[in-house]
Amino acid sequence: MSLKELLKKKETAIVAQWFDRVVNTYQLDTSRFLKSQKDAFANPVGNTLLQGLKAVFDETTDRMDNETVISFLDPIIRIRALQDFSASKAVGFVFFLKEIIREQTAKETQGNAALQAEMLLFESKIDELALTAFDIYMQCREKVYEIKANEVRNRTFTAFHRAGLVADWEEEPRH
Amino acid sequence: MADDLLKPDELLARTDHRPPATGWMDTPVNIRKGMYCYAANPKSVEYLSLPYARQWNPVEDDWKLPENWKQIIFEGIRDRLDRFRSFKIFMDICVRCGACADKCHFFIGTGDPKNMPVLRAELLRSIYRNDFTTAGKIFGKVAGARPMTAEVLKEWWYYFFQCTECRRCSVFCPYGIDTAEITIIARELLNLLGLNIDWIATPVANCFRTGNHLGIQPHAFKDMLEFFVDDLEEITGIRVEPSFNRKGADILFITPSGDVFADPGTYTCMGYMLLFHYLREKYGFDITWSTYASEGGNFGFFTSHETMKRLNSKMYAEAKRLGVKWILGGECGHMWRVIHQYMDTMNGPADFLEEPVSPITGTKFENARGTKMVHLSEFTADLIKHGKLELDPSRNDNLKVTFHDSCNPARGMGLLDEPRYVIKNVCKHFYEMPPNTIRENTFCCGSGSGLNAGENMELRLSGGLPRANAVKYVHEKHGVNMLACVCAIDRAVLPPLMDYWVPGVDVTGLTELVANALILPGEKERETNLRGEPLPGMEE
Numbered sequence: 001m002s003l004k005e006l007l008k009k010k011e012t013a014i015v016a017q018w019f020d021r022v023v024n025t026y027q028l029d030t031s032r033f034l035k036s037q038k039d040a041f042a043n044p045v046g047n048t049l050l051q052g053l054k055a056v057f058d059e060t061t062d063r064m065d066n067e068t069v070i071s072f073l074d075p076i077i078r079i080r081a082l083q084d085f086s087a088s089k090a091v092g093f094v095f096f097l098k099e100i101i102r103e104q105t106a107k108e109t110q111g112n113a114a115l116q117a118e119m120l121l122f123e124s125k126i127d128e129l130a131l132t133a134f135d136i137y138m139q140c141r142e143k144v145y146e147i148k149a150n151e152v153r154n155r156t157f158t159a160f161h162r163a164g165l166v167a168d169w170e171e172e173p174r175h
Numbered sequence: 176m177a178d179d180l181l182k183p184d185e186l187l188a189r190t191d192h193r194p195p196a197t198g199w200m201d202t203p204v205n206i207r208k209g210m211y212c213y214a215a216n217p218k219s220v221e222y223l224s225l226p227y228a229r230q231w232n233p234v235e236d237d238w239k240l241p242e243n244w245k246q247i248i249f250e251g252i253r254d255r256l257d258r259f260r261s262f263k264i265f266m267d268i269c270v271r272c273g274a275c276a277d278k279c280h281f282f283i284g285t286g287d288p289k290n291m292p293v294l295r296a297e298l299l300r301s302i303y304r305n306d307f308t309t310a311g312k313i314f315g316k317v318a319g320a321r322p323m324t325a326e327v328l329k330e331w332w333y334y335f336f337q338c339t340e341c342r343r344c345s346v347f348c349p350y351g352i353d354t355a356e357i358t359i360i361a362r363e364l365l366n367l368l369g370l371n372i373d374w375i376a377t378p379v380a381n382c383f384r385t386g387n388h389l390g391i392q393p394h395a396f397k398d399m400l401e402f403f404v405d406d407l408e409e410i411t412g413i414r415v416e417p418s419f420n421r422k423g424a425d426i427l428f429i430t431p432s433g434d435v436f437a438d439p440g441t442y443t444c445m446g447y448m449l450l451f452h453y454l455r456e457k458y459g460f461d462i463t464w465s466t467y468a469s470e471g472g473n474f475g476f477f478t479s480h481e482t483m484k485r486l487n488s489k490m491y492a493e494a495k496r497l498g499v500k501w502i503l504g505g506e507c508g509h510m511w512r513v514i515h516q517y518m519d520t521m522n523g524p525a526d527f528l529e530e531p532v533s534p535i536t537g538t539k540f541e542n543a544r545g546t547k548m549v550h551l552s553e554f555t556a557d558l559i560k561h562g563k564l565e566l567d568p569s570r571n572d573n574l575k576v577t578f579h580d581s582c583n584p585a586r587g588m589g590l591l592d593e594p595r596y597v598i599k600n601v602c603k604h605f606y607e608m609p610p611n612t613i614r615e616n617t618f619c620c621g622s623g624s625g626l627n628a629g630e631n632m633e634l635r636l637s638g639g640l641p642r643a644n645a646v647k648y649v650h651e652k653h654g655v656n657m658l659a660c661v662c663a664i665d666r667a668v669l670p671p672l673m674d675y676w677v678p679g680v681d682v683t684g685l686t687e688l689v690a691n692a693l694i695l696p697g698e699k700e701r702e703t704n705l706r707g708e709p710l711p712g713m714e715e
Contacts, residue, residue: 024192024193025194026194026286027196027202027286027287028288029294030286030288033276033282037277039611040644041609041611041612041641041648044283044284045286078676079284082636083285083637084205084207084286084287089192092192096192140675143675144636147636147671148629148630148632151629152629
């Protein structure tokens, strides 16, 4: 059995464990809520995690299309980039997948050189995933600061402009 | 965040991602950048004659509290337990069933358990138990009591300014506890020590001085509306003539100053002007603006009952001075909660005004019998119902609209159907967000109750996640590209919220949509909407 087939077989258990570990990065009362509330609108964080992690795992075990990966990783990171996590903790959940897969496939990979070699390649994919996660995190943080800067700019500039204190380019005096 | 980077050895020591499992009382408050608003400018605090005006910084250890601060808080609680029966009941009857726990947008978005309404209330309740109940005095922590300390005070400040007083949690409480009222009292207590935030204190001082939060003086207020007159003439070919401070007018119009100065609220403001012009031309409608009562919003509501009363009274003093019959109110959020739930017992009865009757349809607004103030959406819905507006909804054909129920008009006064009725008559494409995110269950914008500052953007964006998540759903499912609302704070804060979570969705007030569709007598062929964008079919 190839690693890909093995991971497909164990997909449900792996994704469930990954979800569990990510949810456990929140405080106990919160993680309980994130796991139990199934309504997507009452629990957008839990729902985004569950959908996103499953899709990212699917993609990682399959063709690893960058755009698809980003489309599912982005909503998760977008949330964590605002919450009380350092940068490393906001994106570090990607590496949980390495440990989980090692645990889940320990029996099969033991003494199986082919599987072990495949595993090394697969772990590189997870490293790539982490780098993508870091890119997304940076984009989100930059967006937050851009929004902050725009708010200040719009408030003052628009008021000045309306009050006639800003000269339009066409009205610049000619020298 | 990037500014608290760890050294490699520290990183290695912290590979466990699980947070420490301490009880809430033993989890110290961590005042995090992006989650709090700057401290009040002492000049603003002083201007309002509120106590202990001083420079202080929330992230410094020393908050420069008065020596007897514990006594002040103790007496402040005692005084309020006597004055507000609701507060006493809310302190006593919670059984911690948890029905409210997961209903708060700040809890859902930040994942911080102290933002569960029950736990946020418990921050104050634990002190109440300790100082005012026998069980708390005897059993202490076992009875959920703890003594007041500087740490507790900081925790109060941090979390009671992470509540937008939206009252979603109260909808789910089987005992009817209004957790927003607990936040209101807690903020009053903090104000006894001069611990307000600047985004509230300075607008309140401005409003007290100039009549509006932004501190716009009467001539500048008038200038702004006159700029809009020019813009409207360019768009419609018609020169509207708003009247200001006119004694003897039938009706006084009051709206948030945000509509006058902040995009996209300015387009809503232009919409008001166009609607009033139409009604005057067609039906002789007689309304005046005031450059003194130039603010519908009331950030005094987020400071103390007394401050709210002071600011609210200016609107009625102006109505009396001008001798109008009643007041028409624009698209504002908490203005309506103040009017609907507090005004009558606070500054009422406004018996110098008449019970509002629409001069155009003859409809009596019996719901406004006490306050003499009618919501523009009700007024407009009544006009449409009676066929008094000539409308061309196809001018809004490029819009796929959804409606965000602003917390205060929705939960605070039950204004649920009128805005929808108006939208459906001026737009052809309207889509509701999922039922558990609208009407009484609406999710807050995340920036109400004076939290719409810039420095707390992480708080605003995470608190707004549940709302944005529902918008994202209709955006993806139906192609919704316009989020309508009837609140000036919404109009100011939803655009950045959409920018972060759902790019491609714009924000509008209701009356902007009405004015786009309104066919004015004698208008030129309209080529653009109020934003100067080409109307459907008019694109080059």
